[in-house]
Amino acid sequence: MPFRLTDVLPQWTQPKSAGDGALTLAAPGNEPADAYLFDPLxxxxxxxxLSENENSVPENYREVEKRPDVLVYTSEPLQEDVAxxxxxxxxxxxxxSARDTDWLVRLSDVDEEGNSIxxxxxxxxARYRHSFAEPKLLEPGQIERYEIRMGKIANVFEKGHRIRVCVTSGAENFSFPNPNTGTDLATETETVVARQHIYHDEQHPSHIRLPLLPKNR
Structure with missing residues (x-):
């Protein structure tokens, strides 16, 4: 079941299990949410x-995506190149379930061997979802909408490759894990394990926006 892409592609669909979902263009229906536990530790x-200046190294997330705290949504193999x-x-x-937490969305290009680049x-x-100037903590269990900017890129997904979207709450080596407590991020020493839910139904159509190039370019 799916996550959706727009412009080019899909939405997201519910994983059959953690780390095994679909990325599709189909309209969302009455789909249950996906869940995982996020432990800041x-x-x-x-x-x-970033401390090792590895900007030129393509990162393969194939093994990371097997973790139970990473939701994975993957398209069918492409029938033609998609730019x-x-x-x-x-x-x-x-x-x-927490008063504050982080959300990370990642886009990958998956080749025929299953490497996820x-x-x-x-x-x-989450506390900055509306404004950096006026942070607002979460009401545990309440569904919120997040706009997540992912930068500018150019890529050709080759025929036979698949498009993948992953959702998680941690990025060790890139950002300090959110303690999930809702207190001062700079001084908090305690952490809370959060139960996270991702929605992709008709009322809550989670999706990724991809800027598709015309085929004649």
Whole structure:
């Protein structure tokens, strides 16, 4: 069941299990939410270590995506090349058991061997979902809408490759894990394990926006 792409492609569909969902263009229906536990003391790694100046190394997230705290949504193999260029963004409908947390959305290009190469990602701290100037904590369990900017890229997804979107709440090596407590991020020493829900139904159509290039270019 799916996550959706727009402009080019799909929405997201419910995973059959954690890390096994669909990315589709089909309209959302009455789909149950997906869930995972986010432990700030065991956050998913971000493979690009900025301290080591690894900007030129393509990161393969194939193993990271097997973690139970990473939701994975993948398209069917492409029947032809798909070219994109421009701003990438995602709309995420999500709820957390915590007063504050982080959400990360990642776009990858998956080859025929199953290697999942990161193209772009974006992360947002829930308390800043409306404004950086006026942070607002979450009501546990309440569904919120998040706009997540993922930068500008250009890429050709080759025929036979698949498009993948992942959702998680940690990016170890890239950002300090959110403690989920809703207190001061700079001084908090305690952490809380959060139960996270991602929605992709008709009322909460989570999706990623991809800027598709015309085929004649």
């Amino acid at each position: 065991d956050a998913a790694p971000y493979l690009l270590d 994109i260029a421009g701003e990438i963004s995602a709309v995420l409908y999500a709820a957390s 990161r193209l772009s990602d974006g992360i947002i701290c």
